[in-house]
Amino acid sequence: MNIIIEQDLNKWIKLGEEVSNQLSVPLQHAAMVLRGALSMGRKVLSCGNGGSAGDAQHIASELVNRFETERMALPAISLVPDSSVVTAIANDYGYEVLFSRQVEALGQSGDILLAFSTSGNSINVMRAIEAAHHRNLRVIAFTGKDGGKIAKMLGKQDVEIRVPSNETARIQEMHLFSIHSLCKYIDLHFTEQQFQKPEKIQFDHASLATLTAGLMPIVFTNGVFDILHRGHVHILQQAKKLGAYLVVGINSDASVRRLGKGSDRPINSENDRAALIAALECVDFVTIFNEDTPAQLISTIKPDVLVKGGDYQLDQIAGADFVKQNGGIVTTIAFEHDRSTTQLITRIRNS
Ligand SMILES: O=C(CO)[C@@H](O)[C@H](O)[C@H](O)[C@H](O)COP(=O)(O)O
Numbered sequence: 001m002n003i004i005i006e007q008d009l010n011k012w013i014k015l016g017e018e019v020s021n022q023l024s025v026p027l028q029h030a031a032m033v034l035r036g037a038l039s040m041g042r043k044v045l046s047c048g049n050g051g052s053a054g055d056a057q058h059i060a061s062e063l064v065n066r067f068e069t070e071r072m073a074l075p076a077i078s079l080v081p082d083s084s085v086v087t088a089i090a091n092d093y094g095y096e097v098l099f100s101r102q103v104e105a106l107g108q109s110g111d112i113l114l115a116f117s118t119s120g121n122s123i124n125v126m127r128a129i130e131a132a133h134h135r136n137l138r139v140i141a142f143t144g145k146d147g148g149k150i151a152k153m154l155g156k157q158d159v160e161i162r163v164p165s166n167e168t169a170r171i172q173e174m175h176l177f178s179i180h181s182l183c184k185y186i187d188l189h190f191t192e193q194q195f196q197k198p199e200k201i202q203f204d205h206a207s208l209a210t211l212t213a214g215l216m217p218i219v220f221t222n223g224v225f226d227i228l229h230r231g232h233v234h235i236l237q238q239a240k241k242l243g244a245y246l247v248v249g250i251n252s253d254a255s256v257r258r259l260g261k262g263s264d265r266p267i268n269s270e271n272d273r274a275a276l277i278a279a280l281e282c283v284d285f286v287t288i289f290n291e292d293t294p295a296q297l298i299s300t301i302k303p304d305v306l307v308k309g310g311d312y313q314l315d316q317i318a319g320a321d322f323v324k325q326n327g328g329i330v331t332t333i334a335f336e337h338d339r340s341t342t343q344l345i346t347r348i349r350n351s
């Protein structure tokens, strides 16, 4: 056999073994991230240069169309092939912003950017990752060699699929393997039915945790939300801006009674309160908790950001220690509108 071809084949067999050891965990992580975002109606953007441009187009086509089995169409856009867009951006602004400009135009919080670069050093892919981070997109980076500069840019919300090789060709081949492996998983997860987002109100905490497992950053807040008012809506809208998904825990009726706000509270039942909160666009999931505090629920959902209104001190927030120990953030949002359900009830009664 031709010696060059034989050497290449041998390298490939050796690399296959290393890849199965090193790529298993990041590939499974990437599969969860893709599944989570697509299940919530988010979309996938992809980019890369040369052979990696081909990979970016390849995976987008397989998501929009299908891979091996019948399933619903899924939203994915390759940022590579629109010649009018790429020539205009390169001509007017420069090649460096070829992809970042498109991420700015098309990317929305919770979307996924698939960034292909065998060296991890392509400047336009790096700029796309920066733009993705600014807009709250998660990044799945397909790299090789030492991961290059891209590996250092990634945050804990991102995934790196780094092929343990220094050869561009071998890296690209394993990227293609990774694409097909991810597409097979996605094919099997999504059915032929039309896309349907999961119900916003989830009574079962374990089921909610399954739905949120691949999502990040998740913001959690909680409250009674009896007689919804502008102050509530303001806090929830601001909370959503701290991440890509907002989960709201609502005190059950029994839990509210134990808070000692009065024997006539809550005015609205737990199901009515949950329905009103779920109707807000900024809210992704609502659940009801029966305990005095949401600490147990928080340890089930494992949010990245825990937030309460500005009337709380950080050390008073239930679940704060758990979130911080998990590397999350605990914060408060200042009240902008002086509203309270108790005041509202008093005013109505006095009039
Ligand atoms: O396909 C190949 C090599 O197999 C080439 O076209 C290669 O993709 C190009 O040189 C790229 O510009 C390399 O970029 P990157 O992988 O380092 O980001």
Ligand SMILES: [Zn+2]
Pocket (backbone or CB within 6 Å): 051, 172
């Ligand atoms: Zn090539």
